[in-house]
Amino acid sequence: MTASASMGLLPREFYRRDPREVAPGLLHQVLVAGPCSGLIVEVEAYCGSADPASHTFRGPTRRNATMFGPPGHLYVYFTYGMHWCANVVCGDEGEGVAVLLRALRPLAGVDEMWRRRPAARRERDLCAGPARLCQALDLDGGHDGDDLVTGEEGVGIVAGDVPAPVEVVRTTRVGISAATDEPWRWYVAGDPNVSRPRAPQPVGPSGRRGRP
DNA sequence: ACCGGGATGTTCT
DNA sequence: GAACATCCCGGTG
Numbered sequence: 001m002t003a004s005a006s007m008g009l010l011p012r013e014f015y016r017r018d019p020r021e022v023a024p025g026l027l028h029q030v031l032v033a034g035p036c037s038g039l040i041v042e043v044e045a046y047c048g049s050a051d052p053a054s055h056t057f058r059g060p061t062r063r064n065a066t067m068f069g070p071p072g073h074l075y076v077y078f079t080y081g082m083h084w085c086a087n088v089v090c091g092d093e094g095e096g097v098a099v100l101l102r103a104l105r106p107l108a109g110v111d112e113m114w115r116r117r118p119a120a121r122r123e124r125d126l127c128a129g130p131a132r133l134c135q136a137l138d139l140d141g142g143h144d145g146d147d148l149v150t151g152e153e154g155v156g157i158v159a160g161d162v163p164a165p166v167e168v169v170r171t172t173r174v175g176i177s178a179a180t181d182e183p184w185r186w187y188v189a190g191d192p193n194v195s196r197p198r199a200p201q202p203v204g205p206s207g208r209r210g211r212p
Numbered sequence: 213a214c215c216g217g218g219a220t221g222t223t224c225t
Numbered sequence: 226g227a228a229c230a231t232c233c234c235g236g237t238g
Contacts, residue, residue: 005221028238036222038220044230046230052233053230054230055230058224061224062223062224063222063223063224077222077223077230078223079222079229079231080219080220080222080229080231080232081219081221081222081229082219082220082221082231082232083218083220083229083231083232085230085231100230102230108221110214119232119233119234129231129232130230130231131230131231131232132231132232135232173230173231174230174231175230175231176230177228177229177231186216
């Protein structure tokens, strides 16, 4: 993959915006990684110094260097001692903002995804979750910093030939303990590949869940 | 379906 | 030393 425009790769300017704008715009675009690809159906925005849940909230570190770099690159990080997660760097260089890719609908290379994810039981489990999609598409620290615009390292995002989603749901983000009220998660309504159909409900004083 | 617990190690305070 | 942008498995209804 080397000829960006001819392959329909999204241009640098697409990413050079607030991640809360980019995130919903990524729904129904196609993430390509080597022989595999998937339709993006769930994303979250992380907003740098304005966002206590963002890796870049406290400034530059070794790990988050890519996120402070130019937009349109992949930021891949390791967590929980065993999982990788992939983001798309947004905004301008130095802002430290990005969009986390949380779920895909498998399109191409599905056999390869099954091989890499023996724990999956159904096709919709292959890429339903940020660490699952990285496992399925073989994204790890070796892809941190890869340029999605040139596609030179084999990863890119191309304009989907599927129409924009009919209905998009906006909720709070998943799996964080800070800024839990910010509605910076978007997913395609009704898509079975979404990792969690609902956002987690707040836990009340009784320890019980959900609605009073 | 929904829950709880364990795995596992890097990163930053 | 604590936290962690998670996942999987095995329990119970």
